Amino acid sequence: MVSLAVAPPLADELAVIQVFSATEADSIVAHPVPVLELDFGGVIGDRHHGISRPADSRQTRFYPRGTLIRNRRQLSLVSTEELAEVARRLDVPEVRAEWLGANLLVEGMPALSTLPPGARLLFSGGVGLVCEGVNQPCRLPAQVLQAQFPGSSAQAQFVRAAFGRRGVVATVERPGLIRPHDRATIVPPELHTAFS
C-alpha cells in the first residue's frame, strides 16, 4: 500500500461535555449517563441501537417505509454552540441536548452540522465514529420544547430555527467507551485528485 492520499491534516478537536442514552421506545427524550458503551450497533441499550433498522419517513424517496436498511443513525451528536443559537432564535432560556434525544453533547466545533459524511471522530478513549450526515429536524423535539416553555412559540418555530443546526448522526467504526471530558480529533474524509 502506497499512501498518496491528498490527506487533510488531522484537524480540529472537540470536547465531550455530556453523554446520554434514550432508553424509552416511545419517547425521543434521552437521559444523562456516566458512560456510553458502544458496539458495532451503536449505544448499547439505546433505542437507536442496531446493525439494521426499518426505513422511516426520512428515506421514503429511496426505500419503501419499513424496509430493513443498515442503521446509519446509531448515534446523534449536538454542539453547545448550535444549541445556544437555536435557543436564541426561539427566544427560550435553553435547549438541552437530552430534549432532542442526543447521545453526545460536544463543544469546540461550532458548526458541527457542517461535518461531512465520511468524516471521522477519533475519541481519546479509543472510540472511532464516522459521520453519516446531518440530522434532519423533526417535530418531536418541538413538542418537548413547547412542553418545557408553554408560553413560547417553540413548537411552531423549532424546525426552521434548528435547520442546519441540529447536529449530525454517526455510526461506530471502532467500539469502546465514551465519557464526559473525553476529547475527539476530527478527521475530514479522504479525497483523491487524479494527477494530471
Place this chain on the structure above:
Amino acid sequence: MVSLAVAPPLADELAVIQVFSATEADSIVAHPVPVLELDFGGVIGDRHHGISRPADSRQTRFYPRGTLIRNRRQLSLVSTEELAEVARRLDVPEVRAEWLGANLLVEGMPALSTLPPGARLLFSGGVGLVCEGVNQPCRLPAQVLQAQFPGSSAQAQFVRAAFGRRGVVATVERPGLIRPHDRATIVPPELHTAFS
C-alpha cells in the same frame, strides 16, 4: 418529520456492466459471477464480506493495525471509463476490473472516483449501496498487471496512473441482488444549509 433538506435532485444513472466476486483469501483477483447476493456484510462469499474486519495499513493513522473496525470496504466499484484511461496511461491494451479485485464494473459516470462519501447508489433490482470513499491504489493490482503485460512498466507506474481513477468502496444499505444490466441512480449526500 418535515423535509426541508436542501436535497439535490435524483441525479445521474449508471449501468452495471459486469459483477465479480473475489473468493480466494490470498489473491486480490476476482472472477465474474452471474449475480451478487448482498447482505449487511457485503457480497456473500467474497473475501471482503463482513460487518467488521481488522484495520489494515490504510488506517494506521487512525487505529492500530489489526484493531477490529467496522467494514467500510465491503464492495469495490470501478468504471469502464476510468479503467480505459488507466490503460491508456500505462500503454497497455486493457485493465480488467477483475484484476483489481472489483465487485462491480459500471459505466455512465466517467469520474466515478469523485463520488463523495455518503452518496447512495440505488439499483434497479432494489439494492442500495452507500459510498464510503475512494479506493486507495495499492501495489497488488500492479503486480497482477505486470504479470499480464510482462513487457510493460505497469508495476512501476500503476499507483500513479490509477490515483484518483481507482473507483470507490461502498457498503450495503439495503440488501438484495445485483446483476449485469441492472441500472443504478446516483443520489448525492444530503447537505443542509442553515437559514440565515
